[in-house]
Amino acid sequence: MSTNTPDDPSQRDGQPQAPSQGDAQSTNPYGAGDPFAKPAEPAAGPYSAPTGSTPPPSAYPPPAEPFGQPGYQAPGQGYGAYGAGYGAAPAAGGFGDQPVQVGDAFSYAWAKFTQNLAPILLAVVAYFVGFVVLVALFFGILVGGSALGSADPTAGLLALGFGTFVFVLLVAALAFLVQAAMISGSLAVTSGRPLTTGDFFRFPNLGNVVLTALAIAAGTAILYFTFVGSIIFGLFSMFALYFVMDKNLGVVDAFKASFSLVMRNAGTCVLLLVLTMVANFVGAIPLGLGLIITVPVSMIATAYVYRRLVGEQPA
Template sequence: MSEQPPGRTPDQPDDENAENDPYGTPPPSPGEQPYGQPDNQQPYGQPPYGQPGAQPPPYGQPGAQPPPYGQPGGQQPYGQQPYGQPGAQPPPYGQPPYGQPGGQSPYGGMPMAPSPVGGYAGPPFRVGDAIGYAWQKFTSNWSSWVLMGLVLLAVNVVFSLATGGFQQFQDALSGDASAMPSVGVGGYLVQVLGVVVSYVVTAFYTRGALDETRGAKPRLGDFFRITNVGNVILAAFLVGVATGVGILLCVIPGLIVAVLTVFVYQLTLDREVNAIDAIKGSFDLVKGNVGTVVLLMLALVGINLVGALLCGVGLLVTIPMSYIATTYAYRMLSGQHAA
């Protein structure tokens, strides 16, 4: 007489014996799904998908989760663009974009190893590309840029007439020091106001350049659409003081400060960070690409000298080009897309 497995008696039906069989049911044949689990390819002996201890189904099977964005087969969340493409949202300030050394993926995951040179270590750019890009953007929207330059020139003339700037300039040229008014409290206030106005004018131009580099053609009113004004002025003031002190210390330290803080306006307007973070952010962007940034600044100085030699009229072209080229460099070094 053959032995029966424990728990099974000869008089039990086969189906009842199968339900009480401690050894389980025979494995399904290839291509056959476990009973009660439609379309699931769960290996024999494993708990059904969704039960404690079950292994997740392979990607492509029902119930499977797609791999993270950036991995093979991963799907981008609906409505989001990969960072660096048009329409993408920039990463939080202080974090390099995903895909760059040290970058934190906006969709989760571990950050990459930090760059040994520090900063964002974004994609390099060539000086010729920056200037060519600036020329293309200016010529495609030259009327708005020239009109903006004429408006600011008219404001400067009115301000100089109202504060006696032209008269003081003529007295200085004639050498008649006795005719020059003494600088009192009012004179200092006028000078401070003039400095603040220069900061705001720079912000106007930078706002237009930020629009150009993201693919929008700014009109006259768009230049004046600036935010974070307080931090813009404070950051510019701190940079001005540091640069002035550096100039007094044998000039070279001041030039170094000017180079390292070249993207302060872009950061305060584009990322809307505070003044200190904007200065630190500019340091981070430049310090890994000092050579390229210095070459760009020297090239822009030369272009503006040529514009000034053309009776000053050329500055209506070269000044906008300078702001666009600098903002192009900012976009590239921060890993963004210059449209």
């Protein structure tokens, strides 16, 4: 009688059998012929290298962003680099890639106005009185010069026309210098430091502040009779003084920066300009007395929008 022999060599004769040398080659995890040989090293992966060698820089994973902050920009980028070649601007829509709500800007401005009522009102009243006195003085000079030229109607008309232009230019220059004072205080408010009346009489980069105010006044005076032109010019230059005083830019760079910022955020800036004009128009109705409130509130609101659009968070 024949007996079935198991196919598995290890089970022949009912006893476990040691694997043959040939089987050891396929089953020995340490390699054939040397049971004490070290196992073969695994193939180098994307982030490993053979023992005893230095992996190339490309083998390491990319480094984390500086300081572990998502979206961190290295110094010299963004709007802080306007003095060095105009770096990439923040995404349109403002701080944190979120749209700037102009209504929030006015709510913020009203809260800051009420919290700093005494220093703001003292500064506004001082500038308001000075502005009225100087405008009245210039107007008297204009009328007096026209009266002297009444003997010659043609000369009188020319003097009146030129005098009117100069009068509008001077009034606009005074208005923008007062605006610069309000900007100085507004930047102090939005920076989070305690506000004093002296902040409204402190002009960083004074020479460029005066030149920028005169440039804005000249553009406004030239486009005054077109009305729409002066509004468009006012829209694109609305942040020029902010850049001069906050970023220490020159006149030309400040206008470029303001134009770029408005172009990237046209909808927000148009709405801000319209609401500011409406607020100051309403404030001017009761003999201009309401401007004591509407001017500082609208300037703080503009400073809020400015900080948000350049990637800063108002305090």
